[in-house]
Amino acid sequence: MRTAVERALGVHRVLEPAGVLPQAALRLDADPAIGPDEVRIAVQRLNLDAASFRQLSEAAGNDGEAVRAAVLDIVGTRGKMQNPVTGSGGMLIGVVDAVGPDSPLGLRVGDRVATLVSLTLTPLRITDGLARWDGRAEQVPAEGTAILFARSIAAVLPDDLPDAVSLALLDVCGAPAATARVVERAAARSVVVLGAAGKSGCLSLAAARQAGAGELTGVVRNETEAAALRASGLADRVVVADATDPLAVAAAVGTPVDVTVVCVDVPGAEHGAILATAEGGTVVFFSMATSFPAAALGAEGMAADVTMLVGNGYTPGHAALALDLYRTTPGVRALIDPRVEV
Amino acid sequence: MRTAVERALGVHRVLEPAGVLPQAALRLDADPAIGPDEVRIAVQRLNLDAASFRQLSEAAGNDGEAVRAAVLDIVGTRGKMQNPVTGSGGMLIGVVDAVGPDSPLGLRVGDRVATLVSLTLTPLRITDGLARWDGRAEQVPAEGTAILFARSIAAVLPDDLPDAVSLALLDVCGAPAATARVVERAAARSVVVLGAAGKSGCLSLAAARQAGAGELTGVVRNETEAAALRASGLADRVVVADATDPLAVAAAVGTPVDVTVVCVDVPGAEHGAILATAEGGTVVFFSMATSFPAAALGAEGMAADVTMLVGNGYTPGHAALALDLYRTTPGVRALIDPRVEV
Numbered sequence: 001m002r003t004a005v006e007r008a009l010g011v012h013r014v015l016e017p018a019g020v021l022p023q024a025a026l027r028l029d030a031d032p033a034i035g036p037d038e039v040r041i042a043v044q045r046l047n048l049d050a051a052s053f054r055q056l057s058e059a060a061g062n063d064g065e066a067v068r069a070a071v072l073d074i075v076g077t078r079g080k081m082q083n084p085v086t087g088s089g090g091m092l093i094g095v096v097d098a099v100g101p102d103s104p105l106g107l108r109v110g111d112r113v114a115t116l117v118s119l120t121l122t123p124l125r126i127t128d129g130l131a132r133w134d135g136r137a138e139q140v141p142a143e144g145t146a147i148l149f150a151r152s153i154a155a156v157l158p159d160d161l162p163d164a165v166s167l168a169l170l171d172v173c174g175a176p177a178a179t180a181r182v183v184e185r186a187a188a189r190s191v192v193v194l195g196a197a198g199k200s201g202c203l204s205l206a207a208a209r210q211a212g213a214g215e216l217t218g219v220v221r222n223e224t225e226a227a228a229l230r231a232s233g234l235a236d237r238v239v240v241a242d243a244t245d246p247l248a249v250a251a252a253v254g255t256p257v258d259v260t261v262v263c264v265d266v267p268g269a270e271h272g273a274i275l276a277t278a279e280g281g282t283v284v285f286f287s288m289a290t291s292f293p294a295a296a297l298g299a300e301g302m303a304a305d306v307t308m309l310v311g312n313g314y315t316p317g318h319a320a321l322a323l324d325l326y327r328t329t330p331g332v333r334a335l336i337d338p339r340v341e342v
Numbered sequence: 343m344r345t346a347v348e349r350a351l352g353v354h355r356v357l358e359p360a361g362v363l364p365q366a367a368l369r370l371d372a373d374p375a376i377g378p379d380e381v382r383i384a385v386q387r388l389n390l391d392a393a394s395f396r397q398l399s400e401a402a403g404n405d406g407e408a409v410r411a412a413v414l415d416i417v418g419t420r421g422k423m424q425n426p427v428t429g430s431g432g433m434l435i436g437v438v439d440a441v442g443p444d445s446p447l448g449l450r451v452g453d454r455v456a457t458l459v460s461l462t463l464t465p466l467r468i469t470d471g472l473a474r475w476d477g478r479a480e481q482v483p484a485e486g487t488a489i490l491f492a493r494s495i496a497a498v499l500p501d502d503l504p505d506a507v508s509l510a511l512l513d514v515c516g517a518p519a520a521t522a523r524v525v526e527r528a529a530a531r532s533v534v535v536l537g538a539a540g541k542s543g544c545l546s547l548a549a550a551r552q553a554g555a556g557e558l559t560g561v562v563r564n565e566t567e568a569a570a571l572r573a574s575g576l577a578d579r580v581v582v583a584d585a586t587d588p589l590a591v592a593a594a595v596g597t598p599v600d601v602t603v604v605c606v607d608v609p610g611a612e613h614g615a616i617l618a619t620a621e622g623g624t625v626v627f628f629s630m631a632t633s634f635p636a637a638a639l640g641a642e643g644m645a646a647d648v649t650m651l652v653g654n655g656y657t658p659g660h661a662a663l664a665l666d667l668y669r670t671t672p673g674v675r676a677l678i679d680p681r682v683e684v
Contacts, residue, residue: 003592003593005592005617006589006592009644011589019587019589020589021588021589021613021644023643116642117642117643117645118639118642118643120643121643151644151645152645153642153645174642245361246363247348247353247361247362247363250345250347250348251345271363275347285634285652288634288635288638288639290634291634292627292630292632292633292634292637292652293630295634295652296630296652296653296654296655297460297630297655299652299654299655299656300458300459300460300495300516300654300655300656301365301459301460301462301463302351302363302493303459303493303494303495303656304493304654304656305654305656305657305658306654307651307654308651308652308654309649309650309651309652310627310634310637310638310641310650310651310652311638312638312641312642312646312647312648312649312650313638313639313641313642314641314642314645314646314647315647316647
C-alpha cells in the first residue's frame with residue numbers, strides 16, 4: 001500500500017528496484033492504463049537531452065539507424081527515456097488524451113502540453129518504432145504514450161507562440177520566477193545578473209524589473225553581447241567581465257548589490273557572484289555548473305554574510321510568467337528570438 | 343594600486359599569478375611586516391585538513407620525517423599551507439602579536455585565537471623547522487607567523503573551555519547560526535535535522551529551539567544515535583532513517599516541516615530533505631557532500647516549492663553562538679564531549 005506522497009511521485013510505477021523514486025529506477029511500468037490521479041499524454045515529439053544524444057551518436061559511430069535502435073531499446077527496456085550512460089533524459093510534447101478524476105494538474109483532454117519534468121522519471125511507451133526519425137537530431141517525432149503523476153508538471157503550449165519559442169522559454173522559466181520572488185521578498189533595489197544576455201539572464205532582468213528593482217546591471221562576456229543587451233533596454237547598466245574572474249566581476253560591478261543572479265553556464269562563477277553582493281544580500285545560483293563547496297567555502301573564506309540560494313527550477317506560476325515576459329517585453333524578444341530556431 | 347576590497351581580501355599578498363584571490367594563488371607573500379589593516383599571529387599549532395594529511399602520509403610511505411619535510415617545503419614554496427594535490431589546508435591556533443591601526447577584526451595583542459578562514463589563503467612562515475612534530479598526526483606544534491586580512495575571521499579562544507572543545511565547536515559553528523537565522527526569519531515552528539546526533543546537528547537543534555521553533559525532529563541513522571539523542575533532550579521526536587533513502591526519510595518524518603537542516607556528511611541526502619519539507623518551506627544544506635544539480639533538479643522533478651540554501655559557513659556572531667549553546671545546553675555537551683579528544 002503506497003502513501004499519497006509516494007503515489008503522487010509515481011513510486012507505484014517503479015518496477016525495479018522497489019521503493020525508489022522513478023528517476024532512480026532501472027525500470028518503470030509504462031502501462032497506458034492510468035490511475036485516478038494520473039494523466040496520459042499522446043506523445044508527438046521527444047526532445048532528447050543534448051548530452052544524451054551526443055553520447056548515443058558517438059557510441060553508434062553517427063549511424064542514425066543505430067541511434068534510433070538504441071533509443072527504442074532504452075525505452076523498451078526501461079519504460080522511460082533515460083540514457084544509462086549520461087543518466088539524462090529530455091522532455092516531450094504531446095496532447096492530453098486521458099485525465100484521471102483525482103489529478104490535481106488542471107489539464108484537460110485535448111490540451112497540447114510540454115512536460116516540465118524530466119523524461120528520466122516519465123513512464124513512456126513508443127508505438128511507431130520512431131519511423132519518422134532518422135536518428136540524426138535531438139528532436140524526435142514519435143507516437144506513443146507518456147504518464148504524468150500528481151506531482152508532475154506540464155505546461156499548456158500557447159496558441160500565439162511558435163512551439164520552438166515556447167520550449168525555449170519553458171526550458172529556463174525557473175530563473176525569472178525565482179528572481180521575481182527573491183526581489184519581492186527582499187524588497188531589493190539593486191540587482192546584478194551574470195550572463196545577462198542569455199535566455200535565462202534576460203528573462204531574469206525583466207522579472208527583476210517587473211518585481212520592482214530599480215537598478216539593474218547586466219554582466220556579459222564580450223562587446224557583442226554588451227551591444228545586444230544595451231539595445232534591448234533591459235538593464236540600466238551593462239558591463240563586460242569574465243564571470244569566472246572574481247576580482248574582475250567585483251571591479252566591473254562596483255558597489256555591491258542587493259541580489260545577484262548567476263545565469264552563466266560555466267564553472268567558477270561563485271566567488272565573483274559573492275563579491276558582487278552586499279552584506280545581507282542574496283545570491284541565486286541558476287547555473288548547473290555551480291559547485292556547492294566553492295559557494296559555501298568561498299563565502300566563508302571571504303567572510304561574506306550573504307544568503308545563497310540553490311535555484312529551484314520549480315516555482316508555482318513559473319511557466320506563465322516566462323511566457324508573459326516574452327509577450328510583453330520587446331527587449332526579451334529581441335534577445336531570445338535569434339537564439340531560437342523557429 | 344589595490345582597491346579597498348582587494349586589500350581586505352589579501353590580494354596585495356598574492357605573488358603568483360597576479361590578480362587572483364589568495365586561495366587561488368600559487369604563492370603568497372608571507373612577510374611578517376604587517377600593513378595597516380592586517381593582524382599578525384604568533385603561531386602555536388597547525389591543524390592540517392584530514393584529507394591533506396592523509397595524502398601527504400600516503401605519498402611519503404608513512405615516513406613521518408618525509409611528511410614533515412613535505413609540509414616545510416609547501417609552506418616555504420607557497421607562503422601558505424595548501425596541499426597542491428588535495429587543494430585543502432586546515433586552520434591554526436596562535437597568539438595575536440601585532441594589530442594594524444586600521445584592522446576591523448577587533449583583536450588585541452595577547453589574544454589567543456583560532457583562525458576560522460582556511461590555511462589555503464593565510465600567509466604563513468614557519469621558523470622552527472617543525473622540530474616538535476613527528477609528522478605522524480594532523481596536529482602540528484609550530485612556531486612562526488601568520489597574517490590575517492581585514493576580511494579574515496578569527497575567534498578568541500575562551501578561557502573556560504578546553505581548546506579541543508572550542509575547536510570542535512568553531513569547526514561547525516556556521517550551522518547553528520544559519521539555522522537560528524532561518525528559523526527566526528521564517529518564524530518556523532517545525533524543524534527537522536538530518537544527522538541530528540552529530541556536532542553540527544545537535545548544535546542546530548539547540549539553535550532552532552533557542553530561536554523559537556517548537557516541534558523539533560531529529561533524524562539519525564541507527565538506534566545507538568537515537569538513544570543518545572533522546573537522552574540529550576534536544577529533540578521532541580527522534581526517528582531512525584537512512585538519510586540517503588528519500589522515501590524512508592519522508593515516511594519517518596511524516597507531516598512535512600517548515601525548515602529542514604541537512605547535517606549528514608554523505609552524498610544523496612538532497613531528495614529526502616526536499617520531501618521532508620512543506621511547500622513554501624526551507625532546506626538548509628550544511629553537508630559539503632551536497633550535490634548542487636541533485637538539489638536543483640530534484641526539487642524541480644518533484645514539483646517541490648521549497649527554498650534551498652547553500653549553508654554559508656560565515657554568519658556574524660556564529661562563533662559566540664556555538665560556544666554559548668555548548669555552555670548553556672547540557673544536551674549539547676552530552677553529545678559533543680564524547681566526540682572530542684580533550
